[in-house]
Amino acid sequence: MAINRATLRQFLLQEYRTHGVEKDLVFLLEDIATACREISTLIRNGSFLETLGTAGSTNVQGEAQKKLDVIANEQFESHIRNCSRVAALVSEEVDEVTWLKDTAKAGDYIVYFDPLDGSSNLNVNLSVGSIFSIMQLPEDAVAGDVNTVLRDGSFQICSGYSIFGPATTLVLTLGHGVHEFTNHLATGEFRIVSRNMTIPEDCNEFAINASRFADWDAPVRNYIEDCIAGQNGPRGKSFNMRWTASMVVDIHRILTRGGVFLYPVDARNRAEGGKLRLMYEANPIAFLVEQAGGSASTGTARILDIQPESPHQRASVILGSRNEVLRIEEHYRQED
Numbered sequence: 402m403a404i405n406r407a408t409l410r411q412f413l414l415q416e417y418r419t420h421g422v423e424k425d426l427v428f429l430l431e432d433i434a435t436a437c438r439e440i441s442t443l444i445r446n447g448s449f450l451e452t453l454g455t456a457g458s459t460n461v462q463g464e465a466q467k468k469l470d471v472i473a474n475e476q477f478e479s480h481i482r483n484c485s486r487v488a489a490l491v492s493e494e495v496d497e498v499t500w501l502k503d504t505a506k507a508g509d510y511i512v513y514f515d516p517l518d519g520s521s522n523l524n525v526n527l528s529v530g531s532i533f534s535i536m537q538l539p540e541d542a543v544a545g546d547v548n549t550v551l552r553d554g555s556f557q558i559c560s561g562y563s564i565f566g567p568a569t570t571l572v573l574t575l576g577h578g579v580h581e582f583t584n585h586l587a588t589g590e591f592r593i594v595s596r597n598m599t600i601p602e603d604c605n606e607f608a609i610n611a612s613r614f615a616d617w618d619a620p621v622r623n624y625i626e627d628c629i630a631g632q633n634g635p636r637g638k639s640f641n642m643r644w645t646a647s648m649v650v651d652i653h654r655i656l657t658r659g660g661v662f663l664y665p666v667d668a669r670n671r672a673e674g675g676k677l678r679l680m681y682e683a684n685p686i687a688f689l690v691e692q693a694g695g696s697a698s699t700g701t702a703r704i705l706d707i708q709p710e711s712p713h714q715r716a717s718v719i720l721g722s723r724n725e726v727l728r729i730e731e732h733y734r735q736e737d
């Protein structure tokens with residue numbers, strides 16, 4: 402059966418013609434798509450390749466690395482190296498910034514990535530994914546200087562994620578809306594399945610790890626209690642809850658049918674500044690959410706305005722349907 406859905410390449414070349422997206426970025430995104438396809442196959446065959454266990458090493462976050470965290474990182478790095486315009490890599494699984502060039506030329510790319518998101522779900526056959534963000538080197542860039550890669554999220558020219566679930570999905574933005582592709586198994590090509598994904602302003606579904614209830618600050622507790630109070634409560638409507646422990650999967654649901662996702666700073670993670678990482682989790686997702694008409698906040702500030710101080714810093718993450726995020730920000734204001 403002929404599939405008259407544009408391939409990723411056809412879509413990207415249209416972006417090149419319509420929005421002047423650089424040809425090098427088109428090729429880089431195709432390399433990243435290939436890495437995602439490879440990772441998806443390695444995960445599906447994990448039981449036979451014996452890659453489902455732990456690697457015996459820890460990353461800069463102090464987390465025990467899964468074998469597939471390391472393998473996925475290698476896949477990303479090896480495919481991204483095909484693009485001669487990439488100057489630096491920032492990965493969740495590598496402590497230092499990886500510089501691919503000795504001299505830094507303004508406009509060259511920096512790729513930030515979480516090679517495997519939701520890794521606690523790996524050996525229980527639940528969906529996981531990868532997240533990436535692309536920025537360009539500033540005029541005053543200095544190769545080898547970590548400050549060169551510490552740009553705030555509004556400098557992103559592209560971000561996206563892939564999900565390795567029932568289908569292998571790729572969702573991305575180049576600053577002109579959010580678009581979803583599915584990997585067509587017979588041809589191995591990513592083909593477009595949804596253009597201009599939009600998050601409804603209102604919703605009745607929240608995603609939060611409720612087991613941390615006792616650690617939440619008052620604004621989050623008050624917001625969730627109001628939701629759980631249901632029809633007879635201050636919200637006058639019932640809410641549903643979902644939590645998959647894979648951020649990409651929770652976000653994909655929100656981009657598809659609305660909702661709000663919270664991983665706030667709380668009493669247990671305050672010392673680290675939160676759980677999720679700014680450069681390769683919060684920023685890329687915030688760019689997608691804003692491009693889809695949603696909001697992305699720390700509770701007190703816009704995530705994309707945060708000036709980073711270190712490549713692996715964490716952030717409070719509250720994002721999704723605009724009116725819910727505004728309501729949560731109002732709870733923080735009242736607290737202040």
Ligand SMILES: O=P(O)(O)OC[C@H]1O[C@](O)(COP(=O)(O)O)[C@@H](O)[C@@H]1O
Nearest residue numbers: 515517518519520521610646647648
């Ligand atoms: O274990 P918790 O507290 O539910 O946290 C789950 C969160 O941690 C993460 O797994 C962190 O990402 P990594 O798997 O890339 O470290 C998110 O995907 C997810 O939203």
Ligand SMILES: [Mg+2]
Nearest residue numbers: 515517518519
């Ligand atoms: Mg992650």
Ligand SMILES: [Mg+2]
Nearest residue numbers: 493515517518
């Ligand atoms: Mg990860």
